Amino acid sequence: MTTDENAGDEQALTDFGYERVPWHEKRDRVRGVFDSVASRYDLMNDVMSLGLHRLWKRFTLARTGLKPGQAALDVAAGSGDLSLGLARRVGAAGRVVVTDINARMLAGARDRLLNAGLVGNVAFVQADAEALPFRNRSFHCISIGFGLRNVTDKAAALRSMRRVLKPGGRLLVLEFSKPRLGALEPLYDLYSFQVLPRLGRLVADDAASYRYLAESIRRHPDQDSMLELMRAQGFERCECFNLSAGIVALHVGVRL
Numbered sequence: 001m002t003t004d005e006n007a008g009d010e011q012a013l014t015d016f017g018y019e020r021v022p023w024h025e026k027r028d029r030v031r032g033v034f035d036s037v038a039s040r041y042d043l044m045n046d047v048m049s050l051g052l053h054r055l056w057k058r059f060t061l062a063r064t065g066l067k068p069g070q071a072a073l074d075v076a077a078g079s080g081d082l083s084l085g086l087a088r089r090v091g092a093a094g095r096v097v098v099t100d101i102n103a104r105m106l107a108g109a110r111d112r113l114l115n116a117g118l119v120g121n122v123a124f125v126q127a128d129a130e131a132l133p134f135r136n137r138s139f140h141c142i143s144i145g146f147g148l149r150n151v152t153d154k155a156a157a158l159r160s161m162r163r164v165l166k167p168g169g170r171l172l173v174l175e176f177s178k179p180r181l182g183a184l185e186p187l188y189d190l191y192s193f194q195v196l197p198r199l200g201r202l203v204a205d206d207a208a209s210y211r212y213l214a215e216s217i218r219r220h221p222d223q224d225s226m227l228e229l230m231r232a233q234g235f236e237r238c239e240c241f242n243l244s245a246g247i248v249a250l251h252v253g254v255r256l
């Protein structure tokens with residue numbers, strides 16, 4: 001894994017899946033991936049996870065601690081699954097800000113929430129997780145679902161999210177992690193590197209983006225490294241919940 005110590009170094013390389021690319025190029029490469037898959041993103045999520053992503057997101061939403069009337073932020077919101085759940089939790093008296101770096105994905109989220117009748121107290125902002133354009137101490141809860149893996153400088157993103165959390169506020173990081181599958185591990189690899197890209201070609205006409213998905217999962221910090229990264233950026237009471245044998249993990253941290 002490339003460390004975030006390279007941040008700002010124009011000569012430094014970072015991971016884009018298994019490829020090594022200049023640090024400053026990763027953001028555009030990631031944008032290319034999500035531009036390509038945006039129109040089939042939701043269908044592909046259901047197909048490749050056999051619907052499990054809905055359970056992982058439900059588990060996450062149950063740990064927001066949000067109450068009606070509070071403020072929540074969804075970072076790297078994609079097509080807005082978590083945003084929708086946050087909006088339902090804070091209700092009409094609350095406020096939700098939905099952000100993503102990619103305009104197409106954000107447009108999908110806007111349609112999704114408008115169709116669900118969630119207007120008025122929901123705002124949509126195109127923003128990079130590394131430099132969130134919000135005031136210090138604005139939100140009671142922040143979620144980032146399957147987004148941190150794609151961010152170039154993960155430490156900067158964690159600091160940025162911590163900055164805009166209110167004291168006592170909670171960060172929820174839902175992300176693929178290191179599974180403990182024992183004898184089934186070769187099957188997981190087979191699925192990741194053989195089946196996923198083929199599904200990507202069939203469903204989204206894009207094998208490369210789903211090969212990137214499999215590779216980027218392998219490059220993402222494992223459960224314990226994520227806990228360390230969060231603590232190093234000032235989060236406290238950090239906890240990790242393994243889901244589906246650690247294929248996915250939810251990390252929770254509090255800004256005190």
Ligand SMILES: C[S@@+](CC[C@H](N)C(=O)[O-])C[C@H]1O[C@@H](n2cnc3c(N)ncnc32)[C@H](O)[C@@H]1O
Binds near residue numbers: 034081
């Ligand atoms: C795999 S999707 C996840 C979407 C949604 N949160 C979900 O759980 O289904 C990852 C999202 O992260 C966004 N993203 C990637 N890099 C980002 C960054 N630096 N800042 C904000 N969003 C980013 C992408 O545009 C994409 O919409």
